[in-house]
Amino acid sequence: MTAVLVVAAFTAAYVLIATERIHRVTAALFGAAAMVVLGVVDTQVAFFSEETGVDWNVIFLLLGMMVIVSVIKQTGVFDYVAIWAAKRARGRPFAVMVLLVLITAVASALLDNVTTVLLIAPVTLLLCDRLGLPPVPFLIAEALASNIGGAATLIGDPPNIIIASRAGLSFNDFVINLAPIVVILMVVFIGMCRLLFRHAFQYDEERVASVMALNERDMIRDRRLLIRSGVVLAAVMVGFVAHSALHIEPSLVALLGAGTLVAVSDLDPPQFLEEVEWPTLVFFMGLFIMVGALVEVGVIARLGEMVTNAVGERFFLASSVLLWGSALLSGIVDNIPYVTTMTPLVQGLVDSGNGSPQADALWWALALGADLGGNSTAVGASANVVIIGIAARNGHPISFWHFTKYGVVVAVVTIAISWPYLWLRYYAFGG
Amino acid sequence: MRARELARAMPTVAVDTDAMQAAQLMAAERLPGLIVCREDGRPYTILPGSQVLRFLIPTYIQDDPRLARAFDEKASDEMVGKLARRTVHDLLPKPQDVDELPVVDGDATTVEVAAVMARMHSPLVAVVAGERVLGAITVGRLLSHLLSATSPQR
Numbered sequence: 056m057t058a059v060l061v062v063a064a065f066t067a068a069y070v071l072i073a074t075e076r077i078h079r080v081t082a083a084l085f086g087a088a089a090m091v092v093l094g095v096v097d098t099q100v101a102f103f104s105e106e107t108g109v110d111w112n113v114i115f116l117l118l119g120m121m122v123i124v125s126v127i128k129q130t131g132v133f134d135y136v137a138i139w140a141a142k143r144a145r146g147r148p149f150a151v152m153v154l155l156v157l158i159t160a161v162a163s164a165l166l167d168n169v170t171t172v173l174l175i176a177p178v179t180l181l182l183c184d185r186l187g188l189p190p191v192p193f194l195i196a197e198a199l200a201s202n203i204g205g206a207a208t209l210i211g212d213p214p215n216i217i218i219a220s221r222a223g224l225s226f227n228d229f230v231i232n233l234a235p236i237v238v239i240l241m242v243v244f245i246g247m248c249r250l251l252f253r254h255a256f257q258y259d260e261e262r263v264a265s266v267m268a269l270n271e272r273d274m275i276r277d278r279r280l281l282i283r284s285g286v287v288l289a290a291v292m293v294g295f296v297a298h299s300a301l302h303i304e305p306s307l308v309a310l311l312g313a314g315t316l317v318a319v320s321d322l323d324p325p326q327f328l329e330e331v332e333w334p335t336l337v338f339f340m341g342l343f344i345m346v347g348a349l350v351e352v353g354v355i356a357r358l359g360e361m362v363t364n365a366v367g368e369r370f371f372l373a374s375s376v377l378l379w380g381s382a383l384l385s386g387i388v389d390n391i392p393y394v395t396t397m398t399p400l401v402q403g404l405v406d407s408g409n410g411s412p413q414a415d416a417l418w419w420a421l422a423l424g425a426d427l428g429g430n431s432t433a434v435g436a437s438a439n440v441v442i443i444g445i446a447a448r449n450g451h452p453i454s455f456w457h458f459t460k461y462g463v464v465v466a467v468v469t470i471a472i473s474w475p476y477l478w479l480r481y482y483a484f485g486g
Numbered sequence: 487m488r489a490r491e492l493a494r495a496m497p498t499v500a501v502d503t504d505a506m507q508a509a510q511l512m513a514a515e516r517l518p519g520l521i522v523c524r525e526d527g528r529p530y531t532i533l534p535g536s537q538v539l540r541f542l543i544p545t546y547i548q549d550d551p552r553l554a555r556a557f558d559e560k561a562s563d564e565m566v567g568k569l570a571r572r573t574v575h576d577l578l579p580k581p582q583d584v585d586e587l588p589v590v591d592g593d594a595t596t597v598e599v600a601a602v603m604a605r606m607h608s609p610l611v612a613v614v615a616g617e618r619v620l621g622a623i624t625v626g627r628l629l630s631h632l633l634s635a636t637s638p639q640r
Contacts, residue, residue, distance in 0.1 A: 134553060177546035181553050184544065185561065265558065273555045449545045 057093060058352040064089035065345055069396075073388040075434070080334045083341025083392075090348035100351055107347030109340045112220040112306040113213075117167070117336060119309025120210060123288065124170040125330040126316040130281040133162075134274035137178035141186070142271065146263030148188055148256035152196055153245055155179060159197045160204025160241055164234075165292065168205035168212050168438045170330055172197055176445045185269075187262045191451050192255035195458055196248050198442040199430050199465050203244055205438075206426035207237035209305060210295065213339075213437065214394040214425040219305070221398040222405070222418050226295040226305060232419050236476045240427075240469045247468065251461055283319045287312055335437070342395045350399055359403030366404060370413040371482040373404060374420040375474065381424025382470045386431030386463070394425045416481035423473045431466035433458040489599050490592035492631060493613035493621030498523045501530060505572035509538050518609035518624050522574055529612045529619055532588045533574060536609075541577045542568055588612065592620050596631060599623055 068086025072079045090096040100107045127133075136158055144150030155175065162171040175197055183190035205211030209219045209229040218224065275281060291312035298305050317327050349355050366373040384393050401421050408414020429436030433443055433455040439462070443453045498521045499508045512520055512535055519534040540548065542565045547553050557565075588608035590599050592615045602611050603625055613620045 131552065138556065177550055177553060180544065180546045181556055185556065265560065268558075269556055274552070276552060445546075 057095060058354055060093050061090065061095055061348050061352050062354060064093065065349060068345060069388070069392065072392055078334075079389070080338045080341065083338050083345065087341040087344035090344055093348075095348045095351050096344055100347060101344050104347070107350045109343040109347075110217070110220050112304055113216050113343075114306075114336055114339055116210065116216055116220075116304075116306040116309050117213070117339070118331060119306065119311075119313040120167050121170060121331040122313035122327055123284075123291065123309065123316055124166050124174070125327045126280070126313075126320050126322060127166075127284050127288070128174055128330060129277060129320070129322060129326060130284055131274045131276040132281055132284075133174040134178045134181075135271045137175065137182060138266075138269055138271040138274055141182050141266055142269070146186055146258070146266050148186065148258060149249060151182065151186070151188075152193055152248055152252065152255075155182075155193060156196050156200040156245060156248060157241070159200045160237075163201040163204035163438075164207040164211045164237075165288070167210055167216075168201035168436075169332070169335075169441055171205075172201050172438045172442050173330065173445075176442060180445075180449055180451075182266070185262060185266050187259045188257065189255050190449075191446060191453055191457075192252035194442050194446050194451070195453065195461050196252060198436075198439045198458075199462060200241070200244065201438045202426055202430045202436050203237060203240050203465075203469060206240075206423060207234040208295075210309075212390075212426045212429075214390050214429075215422055217391070217394050218398060218418055218422050221402065224418060225299045227299065229422075230296075232416075232480075233422060236423070236473055239476070240472060243468065243472060244465060247465060251464065280320050284316060287316045287319070290315075339391070339395075342392050346395050346399065349396075355399040356403070359400050362400060363403055363407045366407075370404075370408060370411075370417065371478060374413075374417055374477055374482070377401070377417055377420040378424040378470060378474060378477065381421055382428030382431065382466060385425045385428030386435045386466065389434065390425040390429045390436055394421065397421060397425075413481055416477060419481075420477055423477070424470065427469045427473065428466055430462045430469070431459070432462055435462065435466075487596055487631060488592065489590045489594040489596075489611075489613045489623060490615070490620055492596065492599070492623045492627060493592070494623070494627065496521060496610075496622040498529075498619065499533070499574050500525065501573065501575045501578075503574045505538075505541075505574055505577050506569040508533065508574050508577070509569055512538065518626070520574075521610075521612045521619060521622055522578070523619065526617075527619065528617045529587060529589050529614060531578060532606075532608050532610060532612065533577060534607075534609050537579060538569075538577055540579075542566060589614055590623075591615070596628065599628055600632070603628065 064086060068082050071077055071082035102108050137155065140154035140158060141151050144154050159171055159175050176194060179193050179197060180190050183193055209215050209226045215229060219229065291308055294308035295305055298308055401417050405414045405417055433439050439458060443458060446453045497511055497515065500523055508520060519532050522530045522533050524530045588602055588606045588611045590602055590611050590613055592613055599611055610622045610624045612622050
């Protein structure tokens, strides 16, 4: 009976999150509170259990990266790079879009995609204003690029952070398995931008001259902090790459990096905490407790058993269903709650493969499906929601369907390319 | 001193007044804002000069004023061009909170006038008698009065 009530409470909270009838943070906290009231969750289950509790590695990795981004933002480096890119592209609209999209994708892989779009969007609006270009296509292209680029690394997209922590995968595992396909997808995506946004590329010689006259160095606000931030960020990247050898979790690498940056900068707490999205962190905690309750009452174990029996040894079939199914569902609900729910199930499937590469590849199918599927609708990924919010605040509203008509094409094409990649890499030649 | 004694006659505009004309009036008369009246002459709200700037300056620059470095004089001319074919209504903050107006009665004390200005972040208040506008008090005039009242004690 308790299990039925837990599933009902979980479903109700999930529906509230998906339909956005109330704020998603409120819905997740209601869901978590329901699990406590039902007597399934206590402090041990919620805070200290590795199987059912809040995944503090995820929370503190996000917190650390958000503090790092807050400090880097104070340097003005994103504004510098964007103006440098526009000048480098000689103001030609498509070239400007390509460079902005590449900057967004790379920064999303190295920082995280939500904060990246928060930093790149204002300067994109500025460049479009100065070049007389419609900003909406550029902003949509950046949101889509951030979700593709973020798929390349452990820290690039929140679903990857959750998968890495729950599956015990390293930073290098993500780079080795996902970065190659992300490079291919970015090349294809740039080609698609040329077609999808072809009406946005109007060239105005006079306006271009005014942009060429800008001095990108004026955008750097604190040169000393910029150098220090660069050194610390490089050290953090080295820490991520070497975290397995150093036996230190990525969350601690990020926190140490954040702490070092705070120590070497003269910033006050409101400044170095500026980009910390507390609602997102609380949302994650609520979700972890909700999913932990499902694990605690045995629902996940039973579902996992059913799925494992259904899949048997057919891991490519499971991988395909996971890739396309995750893409579909991530378009309907935010990919963060989706992946949080799916990781215990996928863990069961992977465990049934006894360490075979074919079974391990299910993690990459989940990551690619959730990350790339997030592009398919306006609410599929946090980066999309952020970009749409910034656009609206600046008088350029992007409707759900306007975003979705571009996003769904990009999602379908990128997933369709990822599918043979998974097959060729993990299944065609027996792993 | 009462508000009616501090009030000065001030030009008023209507909600459908051309935005460019309103801004030019503000500039020519060096006013911190304008009283916006309804069709029947009753005060509707105050249009502070800062609100005109909020309309002209893109939100992303208001969020991060250092990005303004990328705008030269020619670009600022283009920004002012945004006022063309707009009305005062377009400049007013949305949603309009017309329940609370920076308006005081002619018998209000200077402290009451100051309290309304502080509460509503308004650089001027309209002074009314019933539904008739007597004039307006600017923050500069109010401060001059308050400071002159305290200076002999120093």
